[in-house]
Amino acid sequence: MDIKQLQYFAEVAKQKSFTRAAEVLHVSQPSISKMLKSLETELDVILLDRTERKIELTDAGQLVFEYAQRVLHIMGDLTASIEELRQVERGFVKLGLLPTVGAFLLPAAIAGFKKRYPHIELEMREYSARPLEVQVEQGHIDIGLTVLPVDEGRFEAIPLRSEEMVAIVHQEHWLYGRESVDLKELEDESFVLFTEEYAMHDVVRQACLRAGFEPKVAYMSSLWDFVGEMVAAQMGISLVPRSVAERLNKGRLHVVALSWPPIDWTYALICRKDRYLSHAARAFIGFVREHAYV
Template sequence: MDIRQLQYFAEVAKQRSFTRAAEVLHVSQPSISKMIKSLETELGVILLDRSERKIELTDAGQLVFEHAQRVLQAMGDLTSSLEELRQVERGFVRLGLLPTVGAFLLPAAIASFKKHYPQIELEMREYSARPLEAQVERGHIDIGLTVLPVDEERFEAIALRAEDLVAIVYPEHWLYGRESINLQELSEESFVLFTEEYAMHDVVRQACLQAGFEPKVAYMSSLWDFVGEMVAAQIGISLVPRSVAQRLNKGRLHVVTLSWPPIDWTYALICRKDRYLSHAARAFIGFVREHVIG
């Protein structure tokens, strides 16, 4: 059995036609027929039901087709890897990121990366946490910049930097002037939360549940700045990463450290575990780790 036999058979199986397969592969139809017949003889099974006008796979053919696809994918990955070894500075990386996280962590690292690898093209798109994971899972983006935790069975995660969550309150609030607070003390407060598709929503809710209460939701938003404005307008209080709190309107907001439970907010790059990762993507991950983690 050789790779061409599997290639020819897989294309016929996909096209359900010798004629269309021959057109795709740019070979003659008799050559394909001969190659598949040779494969059937070697395996001792019939792979294609040729009795009808449209070709169908036999049970054995379906099994061989599934395995052939994996073999051909592996061969394609090998070819790509070897090509990249010959052209190590070329490539294309599709990067997905959480909007505020990306603005906080990556601009300087990306600028430096482009200077070191001017021929590696970066395509960047913004997603909230759950859609970002779905895009990585489907292979639509190569690397995602998100926050932990993620499903470790599906994704490889490279932790970059952690920070704590803090409470933000308005000047007239009873917490104004306090340096720290136990989360249990906020059980009667109204919260301005992020919408459900954002990881922050689940992190804050789980922390409140751990502290013994379900947070009362006054308002939900998908925008950091709007959350800050809603707190300043006395709609409620909120929990946000410290780096975000420092960027909001300091004259109208006060930051209070959470003494218990400490809530970690860890930024990470993720990629799919079972998917080939290009040299360009690996170079980007290594570069960001060096420049962000230090």
């Protein structure tokens, strides 16, 4: 039994005429007769009472007609749903974010996306950089918002926005009032760094190593605000993206640009290279790239 058999039979049952059914289906009447005969043979029942001038359903025919309508309705819904997916009218996207980063980068993009695609659901979870990559690689989330670099052998990376890293210092620090500083000048400073599972930790450490010194770590934290408070309390200095520094700077901190070497902090969306990416997920990536929210 196949869908075409049920479709032909259901149309004959509705029209009570082979001729009118053939016209509706745009097929020949012999094709319909042959299809219905094969259906009756397969089910081993008589579906249509042809003894009268008007075609009537037998009891078996009525039963098959009821089921055929259900099946054809389900198939119609399935076809429409698939088409909606192709047109990105509905779907589900699992998005992983770096803590805090997503909070100030994506709200406007998400709001715009939901307005454009109201039936696509977004599920957002926070991870530090390394666990986020693991989640993407294992397929638990579709897209990750992280910081470059990433392993381009495993991930497709879509760069979004780059910004400079800056130093933040307390009000009584010798750098207070300076507009810029060479990273090498910070060799004797104590640093308040993010914990090792965060991309920020490696970015700062590698930059210091390139400048010729190993940073002296006074404290480590996983919280942006706590890092800022520790710097304000004169426990050390820190290097953070400028957008973060501006959020933390409430009169108690001073922001100093790094004159050399410049340290880029580039946000990117990542997805696994060898994994199917849904229409909804691709629509989200395209929307974020197209609109200058980040």
